[in-house]
Amino acid sequence: MTWKEKYGTLALIAGASEGIGAAFATQLAAAGINLILVARRPEPLEKLAAALREQYVIAVDCITCDLADPQAAQQLAAATSGREIDVLVYNAALSYIGPFEKNTIAQHTQLANANMITPMLLTQLLGEPMLQRGRGAVILMASLAGFQGSGFLAAYAASKAFDRVLAESLWYEWRDRGVDVIACCAGATSTPNYINTKPQKTSLFAPVVQSPDEVVSECLRRLGTTPSFITGTGNKLASFLMQRLMPRRSAVTIMGDNTRQMYRL
Numbered sequence: 001m002t003w004k005e006k007y008g009t010l011a012l013i014a015g016a017s018e019g020i021g022a023a024f025a026t027q028l029a030a031a032g033i034n035l036i037l038v039a040r041r042p043e044p045l046e047k048l049a050a051a052l053r054e055q056y057v058i059a060v061d062c063i064t065c066d067l068a069d070p071q072a073a074q075q076l077a078a079a080t081s082g083r084e085i086d087v088l089v090y091n092a093a094l095s096y097i098g099p100f101e102k103n104t105i106a107q108h109t110q111l112a113n114a115n116m117i118t119p120m121l122l123t124q125l126l127g128e129p130m131l132q133r134g135r136g137a138v139i140l141m142a143s144l145a146g147f148q149g150s151g152f153l154a155a156y157a158a159s160k161a162f163d164r165v166l167a168e169s170l171w172y173e174w175r176d177r178g179v180d181v182i183a184c185c186a187g188a189t190s191t192p193n194y195i196n197t198k199p200q201k202t203s204l205f206a207p208v209v210q211s212p213d214e215v216v217s218e219c220l221r222r223l224g225t226t227p228s229f230i231t232g233t234g235n236k237l238a239s240f241l242m243q244r245l246m247p248r249r250s251a252v253t254i255m256g257d258n259t260r261q262m263y264r265l
């Protein structure tokens with residue numbers, strides 16, 4: 001059975017115009033899946049959509065929407081009502097690097113909305129019709145940062161733990177009802193967003209950087225086989241050492257030290 005036969009013909013990608021989101025769009029387009037691409041800036045979205053329409057025989061629609069808006073999930077559900085969305089990829093995330101207390105209440109609220117509330121509500125709003133049809137898939141992007149406390153990434157890391165646990169829980173609830181859910185726990189990935197943070201390679205524990213295509217290929221392969229997975233061999237190994245062999249205190253300290261050095265905090 002092809003990916004399209006198993007999951008359906010239309011995917012909505014939230015956070016689609018760059019990096020991992022654009023790689024999801026491109027790989028799903030190559031599998032013949034029609035797309036609804038969502039992001040804040042219309043120009044990069046339209047550019048990607050035009051390129052995909054030109055290269056593949058698929059329909060691509062674009063919706064500009066700020067996923068940090070508390071009404072974002074409802075707005076997207078309304079904008080797509082009447083269409084059968086078979087696959088939801090929630091990729092967008094806000095991340096603030098630095099001391100927790102330096103962020104404003106508004107920034108923390110936006111991060112919580114974009115990284116937790118909107119994906120949770122969108123999963124419900126788009127997932128319920130998938131359950132009724134007995135077919136579909138939900139992919140939530142999580143992160144290695146969410147496996148333990150990660151100093152100087154506190155709110156981001158906590159939100160990514162939320163995404164992983166949400167996806168794993170729904171994997172269990174929905175697996176016998178035709179809807180596969182997975183958390184894709186990426187490590188450092190060479191997206192424009194990551195490159196713009198200007199990370200310095202500083203220690204043995206500095207992350208191995210993957211390409212967005214590598215992350216997405218592995219995710220599309222693993223969907224339906226596991227509640228969550230860690231991308232790449234280097235990340236799997238680092239996670240095994242930190243989660244299974246080290247005391248929690250050491251794992252948290254390594255993450256914090258590493259971020260502090262990478263960003264000269």
Ligand SMILES: NC(=O)c1ccc[n+]([C@@H]2O[C@H](COP(=O)([O-])OP(=O)(O)OC[C@H]3O[C@@H](n4cnc5c(N)ncnc54)[C@H](OP(=O)(O)O)[C@@H]3O)[C@@H](O)[C@H]2O)c1
Binds near residue numbers: 041065090141142
């Ligand atoms: N990159 C890494 O190293 C890394 C590591 C671990 C986990 N991850 C996870 O992978 C996912 C992608 O990470 P990334 O930051 O590198 O991004 P990315 O894949 O480069 O995607 C960013 C996309 O999301 C859109 N976006 C961002 N904020 C948005 C908002 N508030 N509303 C609507 N669209 C929004 C951006 O377009 P606009 O700016 O136009 O809105 C862009 O299309 C995240 O969930 C992240 O937690 C990434």
